[in-house]
Amino acid sequence: MLDAICLFDESNPVTYSVFKFQKLSDGDIEKYRQALVCPACAGKAYYRKASKDGKAACFGSRYHQADCREFKPSLAKEREEQHAIEVNQLLVDSDAMIIDFSRQPSLNRASVNRRNQAQLAKNEHTQKPDLNSTSKPENKPAEEPVLNTGIEQAATEALELDGAQTADTEKRIAKEGLEKLLHSLMRGSELAESDLWVYTDEKYRWRAKNLFVNFADAEPTEAGSPRMYWGTISHVDKELLWLNPADSKDVGIPIDKIAEPLKLRFGLEDRRDFEGAAIILFGKCFWNKAKNRKIIQLWSNDINRIFISKPEDSE
Template identity: 25%
Template sequence: MYSARCTEDGVIYAAVDFARLPPEELARKRQFLQCSECGGPAFFRKASRGGRAACFGARPHAPNCELAAPEYDPNADGRGEDQEQLLNPGNRIVVDLNYGAARQPVVREEDGLPQNRDRRGRYGEEGGRPQARMQRRLSSLLRNLIEMPEFRQSDQILEIEGCPEILVRDFFVPLLEVTTDHEGQFRGYWGMLSDARRGHDGTLWLNSGGRDAISFCLDEHLVTPLYDRYGIEDEEGLAGAYILVLGTPSVSQRNKVYCDLAINEHMAMRVAR
């Protein structure tokens, strides 16, 4: 996008003009951006060393927004392995915290069910088999949360090692809905990052919005491995990224909600390109 609205001052900025703001003002205002057309949460990217111009983006846009661009290429039949979860609302999802060695979903059958000869794990309306247990990596769950609103409200049961079983709709919390009441609650916190900044001690702070929104912090020695993992050059590569963290937020003495990624190490990210 070439322009975006800043809710702090109500001004619609062109990307080239926004990039010229004083550094401190730019760092503050980039946490208050929205699409000027639909009001969806937006982010700003500075010009890159590789020649990419400064620009805005919004994730997600409201339905039918004229400025929206496709986030992904759907499968030919519109039913990939992630969509399968929506076809089977009774499924139990086993969360793979080791990022999964297998590339395909693992489907197990509960005891006492008739034999499934085709072993596909997808069940039609006739003779439904709602007790399949499917193994999913965090990256797959993040994709579902981004692309499938129905999944966010699903009654599917999550099985996470060392944790009580919980419904999908009760476990995943959008970043902009996190409050101080979530302190100490182990959940899946997900959403878009507005920006990232380095602290004086080298800590990387991943921000999801203004002062009241949750931020994630990463110790300096863990920053380079993160960049390497996701092909990021610097902090600008994190603006507009989606993140999913399975963790327990804390609240600082200044009433800031944050989550330490060195402690809450289970994380997936989808970087904007």
């Protein structure tokens, strides 16, 4: 996209070309970037600054309407749409779903190169908790969910108590990773409105409609009860302390303790790679001390419980 409309002042919308927008002061860019929409379909848009390796600044959107003239089909979009189809079919075919937090992100991202993989392996031996471990770290709250190999049996037993047929339950319990779930939500699957039982561990289950929450609808929960929060990232601060969702201006996601592991795991080489990315995480929402900003904290800073999908440069 070469143009975007800024709705910072909704009574006076301003259309910016990407060339004009990148010449604004850093302060104005940070102020306006969360108020951008596509000029053709009004889908929420993002701004990506020019990269160090020569990629030009650009506007993009993860929310284009299918018939939008700015929408450019790609292999990545086709894959995301296929994920939405598969998840919608899962809702029809399954009695319950287990979220597999241990499933690794796809390795087809070119930016996740051998150097990053080697560094990640090194970090696994020097950082606590272990990034690839789903074991319970020290000092976790007592009610913290723990994913383990008994989850399928627990889900089966719970469904039997609900009156499901024993012969069918094993076949009707789906298991999916965060990547497919995020892509399906971004492409309009019915997951977030479904009554499907979703297990986040062997003990805790939720109706999908109560578990999956877009950042725009995030509210502090009673007793810090966790949810699966999802949406897109507008930008990250210079110190890599906070992710700022594009879907809500009063929500922040602290990443100061996991910034480097996040970059390595998802191929986020600089701040630009966060801009416009889709994200899903299991965490709790609460007010800051001033009660003017909602904070969504990744559960125990467990990097297995977050997934980030980078935008395409051509969007």
